[in-house]
Every structure is written in C-alpha cells, then in structure tokens.
Amino acid sequence: MGEAKTFRLAVIPGDGIGKEVVREGMRVLEHMAEESEGKFSFESDYFPWGCEYYLENGKMMDEDGLEQIRNHDAIYFGAVGFPGVPDHISLWGLRLAICQGFDQWANIRPVEFLPGVPRRxxxxxxxxxxxxxxxxxxxxxxxxxxxxxxxxxxxxxxxxxxxxxxxxxxxxxxxxxxxxxxxxxxxxxxxxxxxxxxxxxxxxxxxxxxxxxxxxxxxxxxxxxxxxxxxxxxxxxxxxxxxxxxxxxxxxxxxxxxxxxAGSLGVAASANLNPERRTPSMFESVHGSAPDIAGKGVANPIGTIGSAALMLDHLGLAEEAARLNNAIAETTRQGILTRDLGGTYDTVEVTDAIIQNLAKVKEQAH
Structure with a gap:
C-alpha cells in the first residue's frame, strides 16, 4: 500500500440544520477514513462563520477568511441563513464570498431518483x-x-x-x-x-x-x-x-x-468546483438552513453526505465515493427515511444506517 494521504478539510457548518447535517457527514467521512486501513485520513479545521458570527461581529466571516482556508484540500459547507440576518447579507457575506473569491466557476448538481423514496x-x-x-x-x-x-x-x-x-x-x-x-x-x-x-x-x-x-x-x-x-x-x-x-x-x-x-431538496448534493484546482473547491447540499426544523434532529443528512461523496471523488477517491453513493441508495431502499421523505427516522438514525450499509456494499463488491 502506498503512503497514506491526509486531506485538510475546512469545515463550515454555518446556520440552522447545516450544523446538524455537517456533523453527520463528518461522522461518515471519519468512519471511512478509519476503515481505509491507512489509505487516507482527514485533518479538519472548523470555522464558526455564519449568522450567529455576524450578529456578534458584524460580518459573516473573518476579514482574512479566504486566506485561512486557501490551502485546504476542500471545503465542507453546511447552510447559511437565519432569522435576524437579511438573506442577501448572509449569502453574499459567506457562500458567495467563497465561491467568487476562489473562482469556483462550475457548480455540479446531480438529479438522482433514489430507490425507496416516494415518487413525486x-x-x-x-x-x-x-x-x-x-x-x-x-x-x-x-x-x-x-x-x-x-x-x-x-x-x-x-x-x-x-x-x-x-x-x-x-x-x-x-x-x-x-x-x-x-x-x-x-x-x-x-x-x-x-x-x-x-x-x-x-x-x-x-x-x-x-x-x-x-x-x-x-x-x-x-x-x-x-x-x-x-x-x-x-x-x-x-x-x-x-x-x-x-x-x-x-x-x-x-x-x-x-x-x-426526486423526492426532496434534502437528498440533493452539489459541488462548487475550481476545475483548475488553483483554489479549494466547496461541497454542500442544495437545501438551505431550514430554521423551522433546526435543532429538532429531523433534518435529512443525505444531501450533505452525498456532497461528501462528490468531495471524495474530487480528492481522487473514486472507489470510496461510489461505495458511499451505493450505501445511501441501499439505505433508502430499506425504507430508512426522514420526515421530508415520508419516513420516521431521525438525522442520526439515517446516518447510522448509511455507515452500516457501507460495510454491506463493500462485501457485495467482493
């Protein structure tokens, strides 16, 4: 086996359910790193930027925020926006500041119909x-x-x-x-x-x-x-x-x-890419911060975990990315769904099932 690769992640949970789903996404990534038998690992730096940060500091991110994260391998982003901060301030002050500042000019948003999800x-x-x-x-x-x-x-x-x-x-x-x-x-x-x-x-x-x-x-x-x-x-x-x-x-x-x-914004993943790799690319779910359900543990983590799969692929871990996508599909096939998809499982339970199914799809592959 070759030398282990350590990827530096800038993790920005942001606002609302962004904090909850990013936590679950990181749980999946850390699990995959642990079971990689030394193939790769993550070194994660967390940044508290977002609307709460704005209310305390008058800005959505540090003045030198882009420089703080410029040398990371990728950015893992939750969501932005919360009552009390106008949406144009929260968007332009953080997400768009990163996208435009790092010239992430290609945004990729797959549309996939997962098994077991009620048909719209x-x-x-x-x-x-x-x-x-x-x-x-x-x-x-x-x-x-x-x-x-x-x-x-x-x-x-x-x-x-x-x-x-x-x-x-x-x-x-x-x-x-x-x-x-x-x-x-x-x-x-x-x-x-x-x-x-x-x-x-x-x-x-x-x-x-x-x-x-x-x-x-x-x-x-x-x-x-x-x-x-x-x-x-x-x-x-x-x-x-x-x-x-x-x-x-x-x-x-x-x-x-x-x-x-495809069922819900909760299942949609996306990647903001700088294809020339002059700057780090950013991976986030398509959904917003959903303040109405924040803190209730019912947010759908699939979009954010699917974005982690896009990030793995971008980092050169195509096999791991495919396995994670297969584990997501196996989880929905089993009917393990959050409320937005008509299910009764909470955020943590869906993530637990995805982690368990990572082992199942690995066995099937062999």
Whole structure:
C-alpha cells in the first residue's frame, strides 16, 4: 500500500440544520477514513462563520477568511441563513464570498431518483432517470452589479438596477466543462438552457458560444431550450435529459425543481468546483438552513453526505465515493427515511444506517 494521504478539510457548518447535517457527514467521512486501513485520513479545521458570527461581529466571516482556508484540500459547507440576518447579507457575506473569491466557476448538481423514496414524478421509467445540472457559478445574474437610487424623490420612487454579466470566456469554460462531463456518461448529450428570445445580449452571446464549442465535440448530441420550456421538460420528458448547462440563476432554479421531483431538496448534493484546482473547491447540499426544523434532529443528512461523496471523488477517491453513493441508495431502499421523505427516522438514525450499509456494499463488491 502506498503512503497514506491526509486531506485538510475546512469545515463550515454555518446556520440552522447545516450544523446538524455537517456533523453527520463528518461522522461518515471519519468512519471511512478509519476503515481505509491507512489509505487516507482527514485533518479538519472548523470555522464558526455564519449568522450567529455576524450578529456578534458584524460580518459573516473573518476579514482574512479566504486566506485561512486557501490551502485546504476542500471545503465542507453546511447552510447559511437565519432569522435576524437579511438573506442577501448572509449569502453574499459567506457562500458567495467563497465561491467568487476562489473562482469556483462550475457548480455540479446531480438529479438522482433514489430507490425507496416516494415518487413525486409520474413517469414510466422513473428508476432509470438520472441527469446533472451544470451551473455557471461565477457571473451571470449573480454578479452583484447594479445599485439603488432616487430614494430622495420620495416614497415609491426608488429605482433598483440589477445587471447580469456574461463574458465570452465565462460562457465558454462552463459550456466546455459540460461537454467534457457528457463524454464521461453512457449517453453523451448536452442541453443548453437560456432565455435568449427576451434577453437578447448576454443570452445570445451564450447561444453563440454554445454553437461554436459544440463543433469541437462531434460525438456529443446537443439540444437547446428556453428556460420556461425546460421547466416543463423536467416534468413531461425527463428521459430526454442528461447534462443540462445553464446560467447561474436558471440552473439554480432548475436544480431545485429536479431535487423536488426526486423526492426532496434534502437528498440533493452539489459541488462548487475550481476545475483548475488553483483554489479549494466547496461541497454542500442544495437545501438551505431550514430554521423551522433546526435543532429538532429531523433534518435529512443525505444531501450533505452525498456532497461528501462528490468531495471524495474530487480528492481522487473514486472507489470510496461510489461505495458511499451505493450505501445511501441501499439505505433508502430499506425504507430508512426522514420526515421530508415520508419516513420516521431521525438525522442520526439515517446516518447510522448509511455507515452500516457501507460495510454491506463493500462485501457485495467482493
């Protein structure tokens, strides 16, 4: 066996149920490290950033926060947002500060229909549906360009301008990423989503780049949809989906729709990647901080544990990532589900079952 690899993780539980699900995700990761027989281990640094930190310090993270975590191998993130702190402050002050500060320009959000999960989608072949959203994660509608003015004109006369930024380089790198990802799948297809009939500048640029890049991938099938039509496609013809690439806003919305169709936002994993690996990538579930159920022990840990699987794969542990995903699927197949999926198991019990099933799927593999 080669030399053991120690991965440095920056762990940011954040707010609400983020703390609960990250704790369970770390429990799984530590268990896998212990049973790896010295193949790998984790050195985890915890950071208390989030809304509570903001209420005490007037900021969501340390001024030099990015420098504190720049040299870690990966970032494991919970959720952000809590009553008392406006959502735009919590989001821009922490999650987006990390995503943009580290140029994590590719956001990956798989849509998977786990066995044993109550069906939200009436489809004859739902068990074989599986697609992935590729989200442009650095510009587009979340560029933060704009402002508010004319408040001095009196009540009801203020004007807000919010601009979306599309650069040719930004469009090209995320579209090429989607095509490269499609080449790794059984069905090689990329569907581009825009609203270029109404947004005639940025989205038309995206369309033009997509047409140009697609010529470099003659082996990959292509399709294009307007975002409103794609929302319907998710429900009516999901069998047509494989790799779906879209701008920051559109892919954000569509991924929530996909997660809901798959059963719950609680099962949805995601990765914020810097594909060049110049900076650490960040792994988080798609769901929010859910303050209404925080502290009750009923949060679904699957999305965060699935994000740990994406992190393992990113760290070069593809076999371990596949085993963890299989353990998650075996757990839901057994009917061990949290309340959001119609079950009666709590957060810790679902994690316990996933850990137990790691051994089961390992035996099956041998």
């Amino acid at each position: 989608l009436n489809h004859p072949d739902v068990d074989n549906l599986n697609w992935v959203l590729v989200r442009e994660n650095s510009e587009g509608e979340y560029s933060g360009i704009g402002g508010r003015n004319f408040a001095g004109r009196g009540t009801g006369n203020e004007v807000a301008v919010q601009s979306a930024l599309f650069t040719e380089k930004g469009c090209e790198r995320i579209i090429r990423f989607a095509f490269d990802l499609a080449r790794t799948r059984d069905r090689k297809k990329v569907t581009s989503v825009t609203k270029s009939n109404a947004q005639q500048y940025g989205m038309v640029l995206w369309d033009e780049v997509f047409a140009r890049v697609s010529k470099d991938y003659p082996d990959v099938e292509t399709d294009q949809r307007l975002v409103d039509a794609m929302a319907a496609e998710f429900v009516l013809h999901p069998e047509e989906l494989e790799v779906v690439v879209a701008s920051n806003l559109f892919a954000d919305i569509l991924s929530d729709l996909g997660s809901a169709l």
